[in-house]
Amino acid sequence: MWTVKVVGLGLVAVSLSLELLDRFLRRLRSGRTRNEVLFFPSEVACVEHLFSPSHYSSFCSFPHSVETSFSRLLRCILSATSSLDICVFAFSNMDLYRAVLALHNRGVIIRVLADKDYTAIPGSQIWSLRYSGICVRCGVGSVYMHHKFAVVDHRLLITGSLNWTLTAVQSNMENVLITEEPELVQPFIKEFHRLWECSDPARLHCAIDQKPADCLAVTDTEVELMTEL
């Protein structure tokens, strides 16, 4: 009879423990899954403390210690510890450029995919990124690369309507969606990989709107043109 009692109570204890463990893990998981939406235009505020926490610029006339949509976006980008994949149509915002450069100097692996036409526009920071030693590729073909997304550490997606420009941040009505939801992040990681491979000037030439299997061999002249970019 003691055996029956012990087995019965043991089963109850195990079952309840499993239930509690499961709830704890679920809470832990949902607590970790970040979902956030930012709207722009952002208030203008000083962001120097995000680049050097001990720094205080007495020359800066903007409000200090104010959390804005832009400072949250910057924080999110600066949270990268291993990699940052950027795929943006327009990139001219100096603070975002500084953030990417800071990460590059910290050893974070940066890859930038940009639209080939926008690259040539005055104010574009794509050239500065290249001069800083950051790997940048531009799509080939006649289509616009109109994406505005980035993936931090292969786990955090930043996407939306916002181009990485000052006008978009300070003037336009824009949105940025930040999520760690794997069902949303994984397709962007795959698409970045596909576009990155398709835009490799040294290996293949394929229309960026084709699947890698459809890629065509590149001519020597085309390789030269692409490498010059």
Place this chain on the structure above:
Amino acid sequence: MWTVKVVGLGLVAVSLSLELLDRFLRRLRSGRTRNEVLFFPSEVACVEHLFSPSHYSSFCSFPHSVETSFSRLLRCILSATSSLDICVFAFSNMDLYRAVLALHNRGVIIRVLADKDYTAIPGSQIWSLRYSGICVRCGVGSVYMHHKFAVVDHRLLITGSLNWTLTAVQSNMENVLITEEPELVQPFIKEFHRLWECSDPARLHCAIDQKPADCLAVTDTEVELMTEL
């Protein structure tokens, strides 16, 4: 002793049932929460069957019964049963216009927020939407309304880099994110409401980048100008 056995086994049964019920509910919940990402350009395919399922157009030279990114986007929009709130910078795609019109004719409440400058561009369907009796509002002020999102039935968010144009759908590299995640959907619902109130020409005039509390009273001339749009 029988009592002890019955109570022990009863507790085990209850505990296991709770565990199973919880797992079932979780699966049901996660099964309902739609998360999807579409990439563009989309393959070109016939979409007539989405508008009239029994219809077969022998004149259409595009592939039939092909599921594409665009057909999935159209399906998603056409799934609206009570409301569709659209907030897009550019709206000139004829199939998307037909989808919105079809929903309007079915009694779905449609609200469209558009950029005031884009509205005047040839090819824009904003005028056609207005002529069809759909409620359209345009932002005031000098900023661009650069959003590209829609909310179906106050529960399903469609957002991304894609303007509602033919070029965006068939040529550009674009993304559309579809989600029912409340943490992501709710902020867009609130922002739409804020922008919609701010853009009401009959009541208030506020810069669209200000909070409703900052709104200023509109002058008669301004009301006229806005109502004419």
